[in-house]
Amino acid sequence: MKQPDSGRKPVILISLLTAACLLGDSMLYVVLPIHWQEAGLTSLWEVGILLSANRLARLPLNPLVGWLYGRMSSRSGILFAALLATATTFAYGFAQGFLFWLLLRCIWGLSWTFLRLGAYFTILDVATADNRGHYMGLYNGLYRLGSLGGMLLGGVLADQYGIALAATFFGALTFLAIPFAIRLIPSSQHHSQSEPAANTASSLMNPNIVWTLFTGMVLALIYQGVFTSTLSYLIQIHYSTTIVLLGISVGAASLSGVIQALRWGWEPWLAPWFGKLSDGKYGRTTILTATLVLAAIAFALIPLSLPMELWLMLIVFILLTATILTTVIDAIACDVACCFSQKTFMTAYSFAIDVGAALGPMLGYALNDLWGPYAIYLGVTVMLTLLAAKWLLWPLNCTSPG
Numbered sequence: 001m002k003q004p005d006s007g008r009k010p011v012i013l014i015s016l017l018t019a020a021c022l023l024g025d026s027m028l029y030v031v032l033p034i035h036w037q038e039a040g041l042t043s044l045w046e047v048g049i050l051l052s053a054n055r056l057a058r059l060p061l062n063p064l065v066g067w068l069y070g071r072m073s074s075r076s077g078i079l080f081a082a083l084l085a086t087a088t089t090f091a092y093g094f095a096q097g098f099l100f101w102l103l104l105r106c107i108w109g110l111s112w113t114f115l116r117l118g119a120y121f122t123i124l125d126v127a128t129a130d131n132r133g134h135y136m137g138l139y140n141g142l143y144r145l146g147s148l149g150g151m152l153l154g155g156v157l158a159d160q161y162g163i164a165l166a167a168t169f170f171g172a173l174t175f176l177a178i179p180f181a182i183r184l185i186p187s188s189q190h191h192s193q194s195e196p197a198a199n200t201a202s203s204l205m206n207p208n209i210v211w212t213l214f215t216g217m218v219l220a221l222i223y224q225g226v227f228t229s230t231l232s233y234l235i236q237i238h239y240s241t242t243i244v245l246l247g248i249s250v251g252a253a254s255l256s257g258v259i260q261a262l263r264w265g266w267e268p269w270l271a272p273w274f275g276k277l278s279d280g281k282y283g284r285t286t287i288l289t290a291t292l293v294l295a296a297i298a299f300a301l302i303p304l305s306l307p308m309e310l311w312l313m314l315i316v317f318i319l320l321t322a323t324i325l326t327t328v329i330d331a332i333a334c335d336v337a338c339c340f341s342q343k344t345f346m347t348a349y350s351f352a353i354d355v356g357a358a359l360g361p362m363l364g365y366a367l368n369d370l371w372g373p374y375a376i377y378l379g380v381t382v383m384l385t386l387l388a389a390k391w392l393l394w395p396l397n398c399t400s401p402g
Contacts, residue, residue, distance in 0.1 A: 007123070007127055007135060010126055011119075011126065011139055012138065012142060013180070013181060014078060014118070014139065014181075015138065015139045015142035016142060016143075016177070017078065017115075017178075017181045018139075018142075019142060019143045019145040019146030019147075020082075020177040021085035021086075021111065021112075021115060021146065021174055022143065023146050023149055023150040023154070023174060024085065024092055024150065024167060024174065025054070026146060026147040026149070026154065027092075027153075027158070027167070028050075028051065029151060030151050030158075030257065032050065032051065033047055034158075034159075035158055035162075035163055038162060039096065039163060040095070040096030040097045042098070046101075050101050050105050052361070053105040053106060055354055056109075057105070057106040057109030058110075058112065058354045059355065061113045062113055062117075062350045062354065063347060065110070065113045065117055066117060066344070066346070066347025067347075069118070070343055074118045074119075074121045077114045077117070077118040078118040079182060080114055081111045081112070081113075081118065082115075082177065082178050082181060084108070084110060084111035084114070085111045085115075085174055086171055086174045086175045087107075088107050088108045089167055089171035090168065090171035091104050091167075092104065092163065093166075093171070113350070116350055117346060117347065117350055119139055120334070120337075120346045120349075120350070121342065121343075121346065123136060123139060124334055124338065124342050127334065131276075131279055132279065132331050133275035133277070133278035133284060133327065133331035134272055134275045134276040136275050136327055136330040137271035137273065137274055137276065137331075138271070140271045140323075140327055141268040141269065141270065141271030141272055141327075142268050144267045144268070147264050148264035151257065151261065154166050154170065157169060206340065207397075208336055208396055208397060209340060209348075211390065211391075211394075211396075212329070212332055212333055212349070213348055213349060215332075215387055216330075216333060216356070217353065217355055217356040218356060218383055218387060219325050219356070220355075220357045220360070221359055222356075222380050222384070223322040223326065224356065224360060225357050225363070226363065226364040226380060227318065227322070227380075228360075229361035229364060230365070230376070231256045231260065232255075232257075233373075234373070234377075238302075239308060259312070259315055260319065262316060262319065263322065266320075266323070270320075271323055271326075271327045274287070274328065278328050278331055279331075284328050284396070285332075285396055287328050288325065288329065288332070291321050291324045291328070292325070292391065293384075295318065295321040296380075296381045296384035296388065297381075298318045298321065299318065299378075300378070302374065302377045303374040303378075333346070333349045335396070364376045
């Protein structure tokens with residue numbers, strides 16, 4: 001029988017290693033749109049492709065990496081991913097030309113797939129039904145420190161000293177994290193162990209599995225795809241390119257970055273707390289349904305002409321619902337994986353998340369062009385309302401082993 005907190009240490013270590021690996025990738029989101037000529041690129045459209053390439057590369061890589069994890073331990077896969085992340089981060093410092101950058105972004109996509117699936121499998125190994133939500137929240141909260149540090153510190157370093165020094169600094173930090181992982185992350189079993197007879201591709205048609213995959217995909221589409229990619233545009237069209245807030249002029253892009261950084265700042269504390277709450281008497285389905293309803297209402301209010309401070313508070317609240325929903329649906333995914341097939345389901349879940357994240361930006365801007373700037377947010381309201389109705393009327397029917 002697992003002790004209640006026996007798995008906390010490996011979860012924290014994997015989360016912090018993932019955060020270190022994310023530093024270089026996150027830096028690019030603020031550095032490449034400004035320093036693209038220094039990187040040997042010829043136009044901004046190349047930047048857009050490069051920042052999306054890793055997500056698109058992950059779609060075919062998920063089944064491959066899931067298969068490989070059936071033949072290696074989680075620790076081996078995570079350490080391989082960390083070495084790849086170190087190499088690509090260092091390479092960002094001297095990469096020149098679109099094709100070289102495209103190759104590096106695809107390699108990073110492979111690294112991230114190993115990192116995420118390795119973390120999922122490790123959490124499944126060490127968690128019980130009583131702390132699965134807490135551990136997923138802990139992982140989601142801590143690894144986002146890499147996004148926070150990469151964007152905030154990466155932009156400053158690149159502006160002052162150039163991409164080469166910023167990439168070298170982050171590459172060194174990632175490399176220094178690897179020895180700690182080698183010593184402290186437990187070597188768990190590979191995931192080809194005997195599982196229930198339902199461990200086949202046909203088992204993915206089970207309603208619990210289908211709805212969990214679909215919910216994860218839709219939430220990734222909304223929060224990782226649509227909202228993240230369109231927030232600066234939304235601020236600009238709702239008010240103006242330059243906003244005066246508390247007597248200070250702030251650009252729409254800068255304000256968007258600061259607001260989204262708030263989420264990465266609070267997640268190390270709030271995500272584990274909400275995850276632990278979902279482990280308790282309220283349960284995951286109740287918290288998921290209530291938050292879906294609140295999120296639907298919040299997105300429906302976006303087009304209203306509210307005072308700027310109140311409208312920005314609404315945006316921050318939407319980011320809070322992102323923290324709750326992401327943590328809870330990841331915990332539900334772990335519950336479902338324990339009921340059916342860990343390797344098969346978590347690989348499919350990772351694939352669904354990547355599909356949603358990749359489709360979100362394209363869908364958001366396509367609907368904005370066709371039906372106006374607020375069309376996508378009204379569509380999001382409908383999607384969240386339908387999901388809430390589903391989880392309220394037909395909750396998860398799965399009793400996972402402890």
